[in-house]
Amino acid sequence: MEQIFFFIFAVVAVGSAVAVVAFRNPVHSAISLMVCFFQVAALFILLRSPFLAAAQLFIYVGAVMVLFLFVVMVLDLGRASFDEPVFHRRIWGIVVVLGLFAEVVYLTLKGEPSHIKGPYVDGAMMNNTEVMGTLLYTKYIYPFEIVSILLLLALVGAIALTMNSKGE
Amino acid sequence: MPEMATILEVLFIIFKVVVVTMILFSLPLPLTWMERKIAAHIQVRLGPFRVGPHGVLQPFADMMKLMFKEDIIPYKADKRLFRIAPIISMVPVLAAFAVVPFGNDITIPFLNEEVSLYIADMDVAILYILAITGIGVYGIIFGGWASNSKYALLGGIRSTAQMISYELPMSLAAIGVVMITNSLSLVNIVNAQQGWHWNIIYQPLGFFIFFIASLAEINRIPFDLPEDEGTLAAGYHVEYSAMRFSFFMLTEYVAMVLASVLAVLLFFGGWNGPGFLPSIVWFVVKVSVFIYFFMWIRFTLPRYRYDQLMTIGWKILLPLSLFNVLITGFFLI
Amino acid sequence: MSDGYILEKRKESAVETFFNRIFFIDFIKGLSLTLKYNLSRSITLRYPDEEKWIPYKRFRGQHTLNRDEYGRELCVGCELCAKSCPTDCITVIPMEDSAGRGIADRVARVWEVNLTRCMFCGLCEDACPTEALKLGREYELSCFSLSNAVMDKDRILIAGQGEPLDLEATGAEPKGWMKVSLDSIDYITPLDFKKGDRVPANYEGGVNAAASLERTEDGIRVVPDLSKTKKWW
Ligand code: SF4
Numbered sequence: 001m002e003q004i005f006f007f008i009f010a011v012v013a014v015g016s017a018v019a020v021v022a023f024r025n026p027v028h029s030a031i032s033l034m035v036c037f038f039q040v041a042a043l044f045i046l047l048r049s050p051f052l053a054a055a056q057l058f059i060y061v062g063a064v065m066v067l068f069l070f071v072v073m074v075l076d077l078g079r080a081s082f083d084e085p086v087f088h089r090r091i092w093g094i095v096v097v098l099g100l101f102a103e104v105v106y107l108t109l110k111g112e113p114s115h116i117k118g119p120y121v122d123g124a125m126m127n128n129t130e131v132m133g134t135l136l137y138t139k140y141i142y143p144f145e146i147v148s149i150l151l152l153l154a155l156v157g158a159i160a161l162t163m164n165s166k167g168e
Numbered sequence: 169m170p171e172m173a174t175i176l177e178v179l180f181i182i183f184k185v186v187v188v189t190m191i192l193f194s195l196p197l198p199l200t201w202m203e204r205k206i207a208a209h210i211q212v213r214l215g216p217f218r219v220g221p222h223g224v225l226q227p228f229a230d231m232m233k234l235m236f237k238e239d240i241i242p243y244k245a246d247k248r249l250f251r252i253a254p255i256i257s258m259v260p261v262l263a264a265f266a267v268v269p270f271g272n273d274i275t276i277p278f279l280n281e282e283v284s285l286y287i288a289d290m291d292v293a294i295l296y297i298l299a300i301t302g303i304g305v306y307g308i309i310f311g312g313w314a315s316n317s318k319y320a321l322l323g324g325i326r327s328t329a330q331m332i333s334y335e336l337p338m339s340l341a342a343i344g345v346v347m348i349t350n351s352l353s354l355v356n357i358v359n360a361q362q363g364w365h366w367n368i369i370y371q372p373l374g375f376f377i378f379f380i381a382s383l384a385e386i387n388r389i390p391f392d393l394p395e396d397e398g399t400l401a402a403g404y405h406v407e408y409s410a411m412r413f414s415f416f417m418l419t420e421y422v423a424m425v426l427a428s429v430l431a432v433l434l435f436f437g438g439w440n441g442p443g444f445l446p447s448i449v450w451f452v453v454k455v456s457v458f459i460y461f462f463m464w465i466r467f468t469l470p471r472y473r474y475d476q477l478m479t480i481g482w483k484i485l486l487p488l489s490l491f492n493v494l495i496t497g498f499f500l501i
Numbered sequence: 502m503s504d505g506y507i508l509e510k511r512k513e514s515a516v517e518t519f520f521n522r523i524f525f526i527d528f529i530k531g532l533s534l535t536l537k538y539n540l541s542r543s544i545t546l547r548y549p550d551e552e553k554w555i556p557y558k559r560f561r562g563q564h565t566l567n568r569d570e571y572g573r574e575l576c577v578g579c580e581l582c583a584k585s586c587p588t589d590c591i592t593v594i595p596m597e598d599s600a601g602r603g604i605a606d607r608v609a610r611v612w613e614v615n616l617t618r619c620m621f622c623g624l625c626e627d628a629c630p631t632e633a634l635k636l637g638r639e640y641e642l643s644c645f646s647l648s649n650a651v652m653d654k655d656r657i658l659i660a661g662q663g664e665p666l667d668l669e670a671t672g673a674e675p676k677g678w679m680k681v682s683l684d685s686i687d688y689i690t691p692l693d694f695k696k697g698d699r700v701p702a703n704y705e706g707g708v709n710a711a712a713s714l715e716r717t718e719d720g721i722r723v724v725p726d727l728s729k730t731k732k733w734w
């Protein structure tokens with residue numbers, strides 16, 4: 001049963017991810033990306049972490065994608081902006097893609113594949129949020145704080161950029 | 169072969185889903201009537217009076233009209249997106265009701281079976297509701313964009329900005345409640361408020377922020393800029409007609425119900441109340457009061473300007489809600 | 502503002518403004534105002550289905566030509582109304598008639614008012630020396646054809662109340678110029694009203710009567726039932 005759901009979500013996720021690149025219209029790409037995020041959220045539920053699923057929906061679908069769409073709609077990106085030449089774009093692109101692919105292959109071969117971790121409504125599932133919070137604030141406190149500081153920096157940076165562009 | 173009990177349970181869940189969906193789909197009928205009557209009486213008019221006694225059948229007449237109207241799709245519209253946009257806006261609000269508890273468990277008389285009055289009790293129910301309602305905005309954005317019309321597009325853009333700005337204070341206000349009751353599950357939150365320990369007493373500031381932000385989230389006056397008649401004709405649904413338009417309307421009403429339900433569950437003790445009435449009745453009464461309040465506000469206040477909307481969201485509500493979280497934390501420690 | 506007519510708004514102190522903002526004072530004021538309206542009685546009527554407004558006596562609606570207590574036409578065809586009308590919408594053509602149809606030897610052969618031009622100013626009514634002309638209480642003037650908007654004598658002369666006087670037989674003196682007060686027309690108590698009765702000239706008015714919508718050949722009429730009235734305001 002779960003296998004079937006997994007395959008549905010996975011196929012749609014991959015398909016929509018391909019569609020993001022394949023569509024010419026930026027709004028359509030954005031929609032595909034949103035569908036992809038959605039499927040990933042569903043996969044998180046299959047992995048017994050409803051908190052992550054909700055956060056995925058909340059942050060990526062609910063906020064990030066909305067901002068994407070906002071920008072796309074306001075700027076009305078034409079074809080021209082996609083053809084903007086970047087220095088050796090193709091070569092660097094291929095390098096990055098190959099690197100990522102290698103990483104995925106390595107992780108799949110070496111890593112522990114996720115497996116079924118028990119029925120849905122047991123205690124572990126219900127305490128998912130608690131477990132997660134405890135881990136974040138004890139074992140992973142440093143990465144967590146570093147990410148927070150990075151985000152804060154980005155925030156301040158964004159404000160600084162807009163302040164400068166006013167020419168004041 | 170699964171056992172009898174499992175089958176029965178599945179059947180109950182399906183039954184509950186069907187019932188809740190039916191109720192949600194038919195809710196706009198009484199609500200539109202109520203809204204028009206309240207509007208009329210606040211403006212010292214009578215309101216609908218011709219179809220049925222006191223116009224109660226007016227919504228049915230409207231429904232018939234909408235069903236038989238021509239479904240116009242603009243020539244230059246993005247047709248596929250235009251078609252699905254109303255559905256995209258409708259599904260999330262309906263889906264949000266999957267985790268909404270309506271009352272204490274009840275026992276069915278003949279089957280002797282305990283039935284819970286919610287479809288699912290999730291560990292992350294609040295987060296789920298806040299997340300899934302955030303998706304509803306896509307219906308508005310896509311509807312506005314796909315119409316290929318200036319007004320609709322502007323409505324879509326406004327609603328994006330508005331949703332993003334008000335989702336934050338709304339969630340942060342809900343966090344105050346979560347901190348007090350120590351759970352993200354709506355059932356636990358309501359149970360923690362038993363015996364008049366309603367969260368409104370401990371979280372008045374949180375409630376105000378939540379209420380104002382939810383007004384903005386459901387696009388009601390004074391924050392209904394995405395469909396501002398004065399400047400945008402009808403905003404994102406200006407090109408829609410017939411049933412597609414009515415889906416947008418349905419979404420709006422169900423979203424209003426959802427906002428009332430959330431306010432009741434989080435701050436007003438859910439279905440808790442003096443024992444002489446069944447829990448679900450208390451729940452319905454409280455929610456109705458909130459719905460009336462939403463309508464009452466609509467016909468009292470004027471609409472904010474766009475820059476005022478942004479100022480309220482980012483410069484007042486967001487700091488206040490952070491402050492609220494901070495204060496709550498201090499008290500808990 | 503030394504003339505004393507404009508009340509100066511009291512300046513709020515900063516503290517007051519602060520508290521007003523914090524406790525949403527203005528918001529609550531607004532809400533209580535609308536709540537008051539919500540609970541108050543609405544001022545619209547269920548016209549034309551169930552109710553109809555019967556105007557006061559002073560109302561200036563559709564013209565009527567009146568008769569005296571013997572049923573004689575009061576209009577003497579003097580054309581003063583036509584002369585005084587600012588929009589020139591009354592046409593009067595007089596004729597001789599000594600048969601006792603009117604109160605004098607002269608009656609109007611043609612008396613027409615074009616309601617499309619009339620602005621219901623009432624100057625014609627004021628000019629009329631015999632009080633024959635009165636702007637009545639009929640205000641449902643829409644019609645299917647423009648020619649219907651020209652009201653002729655047949656349509657606005659009120660129905661006779663009583664036999665025309667046979668002057669020869671009774672030997673009564675014709676009264677000549679006289680002022681007939683409208684109150685001399687039979688007074689009918691409200692209880693006697695039947696549905697469809699024309700609103701009598703001396704009826705006080707200012708009430709909201711039960712009414713029904715009726716379709717006739719000439720158009721749609723809302724017929725008030727004066728036995729069921731409610732005082733309004
Ligand atoms: S009411 Fe005035 S406008 Fe109308 S007919 Fe009389 S004088 Fe003329």
Ligand code: SF4
Pocket residue numbers: 575576577578579580581582583593609628629630631632633634
């Ligand atoms: S209605 Fe009066 S003013 Fe007009 S013609 Fe007759 S008597 Fe003269």
